[in-house]
């Protein structure tokens with residue numbers, strides 16, 4: 001079966017695909033009201049196996065499905081409505097295949113993305129080394145003002161860690177993007193990653209109309225909310 005046929009077949013059977021597709025785009029949110037449900041597209045990208053699908057399922061359904069790894073075919077999406085500062089916003093979250101053979105398909109979706117969650121696996125050096133190449137692609141295909149967040153996933157796998165947390169922080173600083181470590185398995189920082197993105201997008205939408213409102217600082221918000229290291233955490 002060719003790539004396109006494979007994707008069509010997968011989209012037909014994909015349990016994440018919902019029928020309702022929101023037509024309100026971030027770029028059309030001038031006049032945002034407190035009751036307005038806006039729709040922001042967030043795409044998860046990164047090497048195959050870093051945990052994009054698992055992260056999305058954890059955020060959407062609050063569960064982790066362990067067991068055999070089944071690679072995503074093409075791309076599919078899940079909608080979730082979250083409340084940010086009393087405003088309901090709809091996140092349309094696109095789960096992309098990390099495999100190289102689907103790259104040209106996923107590139108086509110970058111252009112409409114308002115935010116990109118870029119994942120690597122803290123137990124995989126190659127997935128970390130490839131982050132620079134992912135960022136090059138993002139800068140080539142996505143909008144210039146897209147919100148990018150770097151996530152070091154599988155933070156629960158402390159004994160197999162090969163990428164230190166400070167290495168992730170350093171890379172994120174180099175590209176001026178926010179960073180956190182997450183675990184799709186335990187749920188650590190998963191909600192925070194998506195909510196921080198939603199807050200940033202909502203702020204941009206509202207701030208466009210109210211220039212006197214203080215600027216939302218996504219980096220500071222994340223630092224204040226992160227599940228900090230301690231005796232029993234993974235970091």
Ligand SMILES: Nc1nc2c(ncn2[C@@H]2O[C@H](COP(=O)(O)OP(=O)(O)OP(=O)(O)O)[C@@H](O)[C@H]2O)c(=O)[nH]1
Pocket residue numbers: 046047048049050051052053054055065066067068069070071072073096097098099153154155156157182183184185186
């Ligand atoms: N321990 C642990 N395992 C994880 C975590 N996230 C994902 N996994 C496992 O890693 C494997 C790959 O996860 P996926 O979510 O399918 O990875 P993906 O990035 O969507 O992969 P592609 O669809 O090929 O792009 C699966 O066996 C997951 O159970 C995590 O945070 N902790």
